[in-house]
Amino acid sequence: MGGFFGAVSLEPVVADLFYGTDYQSHLGTKRGGMATYDREGGFYRAIHNLESTYFRTRFESELEKFKGNSGIGIISDTDAQPMLMNSHLGRFALVTVAKINNMEEIADSLLKENMHLSEFSSGKINPTELVGLLIIKGKTFVDGIENVYRTVKGSCSMLLLTEDGIIAARDFWGRTPIVIGKKDGAFAATSESTAFPNLGYETSYFVGPGEIVKLKADGMEVLRKAETKMQVCSFLWIYYGFPTSCYEGKNVEDVRYTTGFKMGETDGVEIDSVGGIPDSGVGMAIGYAAGSKVPYQRGISKYTPTWPRSFMPANQEMRNLVAKMKLIPNKDVLNGKRCLFCDDSIVRGTQLRDSSKALKKLGAKEVHMRIACPPLIYACPFINFSASKNELELITRRVIQDFETGNTKATLLKDAHSTENVKIADERIKAYATTDSPEYKAMVAEIAKRLGLDSLKFSKLETIIEAIGLPKDKICTHCFDGSSFHTCNGCCCEK
Ligand code: SF4
Structure with missing residues (x-):
């Protein structure tokens, strides 16, 4: 998905920017970048590959x-950012959290208008550059x-670092968040409000869907009002978010705890014990334990000392x-016990199948799984969620396909791409x-069987909605x- 942070202050902003982006x-996991603006020195930007190292390690040596x-900074799961643009609107740096489904179409139409694409560093169109070119087609920002x-088509939230402050624009449908923070003589905008407490900011505003705000050291101005309709991603609370973050005023840990508590009740x-699969299953498990009184x-x-991140390499x-x-x-905790574990979701299931085997080998008498969300059945077209390339990556889809085509020799295939996707009626x-x-019950029972679990339950959609509030x-x-399924932004479908 990716996340960004930007700050504008009466004081030098580099330390806030560095930690806020981190x-x-x-x-x-892919790229990290920062850009600052100095009245005398102008813009300075650096971008680094993060596939084999961490943001702080990569940027520490060049902070001066x-x-x-x-300044603005980004941790990107896709392209090299920030982009620097010099245009009739002035010079600016741009970061985006976006998934653009019609990238080729946009690129073709820009090229036909005699514009050019300069950024091909990864051999592909850079989505942030496309967004920049679409911005400079406007009369104003x-x-x-x-x-x-x-x-x-997809989603796009962004921060623009201009010579006159920072512009924060949230995706039209509000799929991804932007939160504003404030402290004496400074404003910041972030994807994750987790960035605020240690840097001394207090959350002051949740930018609405399609809303555009401008931040200066002494205040915030709304440049475009929020849309009334919103489609914020529920998976932010279940999986993506850090426990201390809030979106729309709703805290991630609270939502996870409530989901677990309701199920546990x-x-x-x-069972004899409840545990969470770190990190995102822990909040739910604590709630489940409280609700079930186990x-x-x-x-x-x-193993946090060397595996601090929850995301993984691309391969x-x-x-x-x-x-x-x-x-x-x-082993000492598991041995002889009927164990229940909570996790955020099941995507492919391969990892969970291996874990359930390993837990039993270590002496767990029974292994039960409880999942924070309903089964993932449809690929995400909006925010680059990991199973978006092929729906057959999802264990649910493989089970459905096997049921619907009468495939009785079904197994948990390691390589989803080698499986032919059969069209199943909507x-x-x-x-x-x-x-x-x-059908739901049969699918869940089959997943439990394939994963070697003694029982498996998913949260109901209504529980998630209620927990998010x-x-x-x-x-x-x-x-x-x-x-x-809104992939356009009100241009061809009802707003
Ligand atoms: S489809 Fe995508 S945007 Fe919507 S809830 Fe799922 S992960 Fe979030």
Whole structure:
């Protein structure tokens, strides 16, 4: 997904920018970048590859080159950023958290208008450069950003560092967040409000969907009002977010705890201990333990000294290896017990199948899994969620396909790409996505069987909605129920 941070201050801003950007590190793995603006020295920018190292390690040695009272930074899961643009609107630096589904189409139309694309460092179109070009087609920054809203299919939130402050523009449907923080003589904008407490900022505003605000050291001005409709990603609370972050005023840890508590209260399974799969399963497990009145125990711990991040290298095999190496089971806690674990979600299931085997080998009498969200059935077209390339990467889709095609020799395939995707009617998929339908129950039982679990339950969609505490029509739940498939921004569908 990626996360950004920007700050503008009466004082030099580099330290805030450095740590504020670092606090986005759980949201991306590929590239990190920062740009500052200094009245005398102008813009300074650096971008580094983060695939084999961490943001702080990579940028620490060159911090003294960054100067000025304003700056933006990014941890990106995709392209090299920030982009520096010199245009009729003035000079600016740009960072985006975006997924652009119609990139080729936009690039073609820009090239036809005699514009050029200069950034091909990874052999691909740079989405942030495309966004920059769409912005400079506008008469003003706001006009240009509205052009982005109208043109991009997918999602796009952004920060612009101008010579006159920072402009923060949230995705038209509000799929990804922007939170504003304030302290004496400074304002900041961030994807993750986790960045604020240690830097002395207090959350002062949640930017609305499609809203554009301008930050200066002495204040915030709204340049474009928020849309009334919103589709904020529910997965932010379940999986992406750091526990101390808030979106729309709703705290990540609170939502995870409530989800676990509600399930624990009513589950009724006979168990001896509850544990969370670190990191994102822990909040739910603590809630489940409180709701079920069964002790919370760390049957699995994360080796934090050298595996501090929750995201992984780009290569899937390497990801599986890292996932295995960083989580260490505790034999003394597991031995002879009926253990229940909570986790955020099940995507492919390969990792969970290996863990359940390993836990039993270490003496766990039973292994039960409880999942914070409903089954993931639809690929995400909006925010670059990891299973977006091929729906058959999802274990649910493989089970559905096997059921619907009568494949009785089904196994948990390691390589989803080698499996042919058979077209299944939308209504049939919908039947599996409907909580407690016969199809849903059969699918969940089959997943439990393939993963070697004694029992498996997923949170109900209604529980997630209730835990988040926003109206259902303001939250994107597309990957669970296929709803609200808005890929355009009001240009061709009803706003
Ligand atoms: S489809 Fe899922 S992951 Fe994608 S934006 Fe919607 S809720 Fe988030």
